[in-house]
Amino acid sequence: VLTQSPGTLSLSPGERVTLSCRASHSVSSYFLSWYQKKPGQPPRLLIYGAFSRATGIPDRFSGSASGTDFTLTISSLEPEDFAVYYCQLYGFFGGGTKVEIK
């Protein structure tokens, strides 16, 4: 249902990141969310309704949509942003994209 790409990104702090999530069929962006997951912690909601930042999320995180393609952008990576990112649509999660330190 949801395909995330790439599987892993190796980047340096300060770089811009673009993560992709593609739905297998046309869906309303209203139902698309993004989460950050770090080891030993529960998932953290970043974006809901494809575009809206959750409470307390820094404005370096943004979401966009075009047809069946959804994007999470981190404008400038901070050290605490290295994690795995998941998109969610209804009761389905994408496979995740790991953002690791280069």
Add this chain to the structure above:
Amino acid sequence: QVQLVQSGAEVQKPGASVKVSCKASGDTFNSYTISWVRQAPGQGLEWMGRIIPLSNTPNHAQKFQGRVSISADESTKTVYMELSSLTSNDTAIYYCARCDRTNWHCDLWGRGTLVSVSS
């Protein structure tokens, strides 16, 4: 403080069942759904099912049909997830989460319950 408090770690044998609880505070219980999401070692997030506590109406992912039971006790503001016929593949951290009724996003999570299945 609004939070979801989950029960402690479990060790079960193959073929057994496990029941994990998730106690909610504040208005969490009546205004949202509670979902269960698990993460097996080295794997991604997997949605298992959810319940509307106010109406005690559950629904489950097709993968878990017949094996998972989600229920709610309004008097104690607690949601339960029971998984039966356990195998080693069910070893995972199980999370409960408070989710919006309509657009499914989950903004509050429990800390997770580790369920280990081993003979």
